[in-house]
Amino acid sequence: xxxxxxxxxxxxxxxxxxxxxxxxxxxxxxxxxxxxxxxxxxxxxxxxxxxxxxxxxxxxxxxxxxxxxxxxxxxxxxxxxxxxxxxxxxxxxxxxxxxxxxxxxxxxxxxxxxxxxxxxxxxxxxxxxxxxxxxxxxxxxxxxxxxxxxxxxxxxxxxxxxxxxxxxxxxxxxxxxxxxxxxxxxxxxxxxxxxxxxxxxxxxxxxxxxxxxxxxxxxxxxxxxxxxxxxxxx
Numbered sequence: 539x540x541x542x543x544x545x546x547x548x549x550x551x552x553x554x555x556x557x558x559x560x561x562x563x564x565x566x567x568x569x570x571x572x573x574x575x576x577x578x579x580x581x582x583x584x585x586x587x588x589x590x591x592x593x594x595x596x597x598x599x600x601x602x603x604x605x606x607x608x609x610x611x612x613x614x615x616x617x618x619x620x621x622x623x624x625x626x627x628x629x630x631x632x633x634x635x636x637x638x639x640x641x642x643x644x645x646x647x648x649x650x651x652x653x654x655x656x657x658x659x660x661x662x663x664x665x666x667x668x669x670x671x672x673x674x675x676x677x678x679x680x681x682x683x684x685x686x687x688x689x690x691x692x693x694x695x696x697x698x699x700x701x702x703x704x705x706x707x708x709x710x711x712x713x714x715x716x717x718x719x720x721x722x723x724x725x726x727x728x729x730x731x732x733x734x735x736x737x738x739x740x741x742x743x744x745x746x747x748x749x750x751x752x753x754x755x756x757x758x759x760x761x762x763x764x765x766x767x768x769x770x771x772x
Contacts, residue, residue: 603744610677610701610742611753617649617663617679618738618755624648625687626662629731635687640712640728640735643667647734648684660684664698667708674745675705707743714760734760 564572625635626648639646644666651661662682670676680698683690712728712735715721721736728735740753 606702607750611750613701614665614740614753615755617665618645618647619757620649621647621734621757621759622649622660623734623759624660624684625732626684626689628687634732636731638728638734639731640710640738642709642711642726645710645728645738651681662689665701665710667705670703670705672704674703675708676703677701677705677708677742702742704745705742706745706747707741709741711739711741713737713739736760 621638623637625637626646627636628634629636637648644664646662646664648660648662651658660683662684664680664682665677666680667675667677678698678700681696683692709726711724711726713722713724714730714736724739734757736757738755738757740755742750742753744750
């Protein structure tokens with residue numbers, strides 16, 4: 539067999555190279571499949587990112603809630619535990635000095651106030667539950683100076699400070715020792731204003747219906763003036 543001329547071989551060579559180039563390209567179906575896979579991967583990545591952001595937001599909200607709980611609990615525990623058997627008013631009918639007034643939604647007592655909260659010295663602490671500005675309930679505390687068994691009105695008195703807002707329920711309860719020297723039952727109202735209760739319990743429920751851990755505070759000064767024992771009501 540005779541060999542082909544060199545001119546014929548060189549003329550056919552480009553056609554064979556072009557055919558190889560066309561065979562190495564992508565078809566429309568391959569491009570569509572690749573685009574679909576890319577879109578699915580992007581959707582999965584965005585979903586993962588959203589889930590991570592939501593989890594981080596929930597974790598931050600939980601941390602803030604726990605921090606607020608600890609701050610409020612620590613403040614109430616320190617202030618109530620530092621109650622002093624110091625009178626801030628007088629019962630006009632019985633002439634009995636008022637040293638601790640406790641109700642279901644309000645407590646009033648005298649304690650030394652740190653300098654960073656006031657001018658130091660004994661101050662009336664008025665912790666009460668009021669309607670919140672955003673709905674729900676607000677727990678707040680007010681301070682008033684006490685001198686010679688009465689509250690002194692200050693010209694530059696600071697307004698009540700908010701401890702917690704957006705609450706569903708706040709309840710104060712009290713108890714003392716019985717005449718038999720036993721721990722009495724919890725009461726919704728402290729009936730012996732001239733003495734301190736043995737313990738104070740504070741129950742708080744937030745706006746989501748979650749109950750905070752109960753705060754139970756023992757008052758070291760309760761033994762003064764017979765405060766640890768039940769006495770006839772005023």
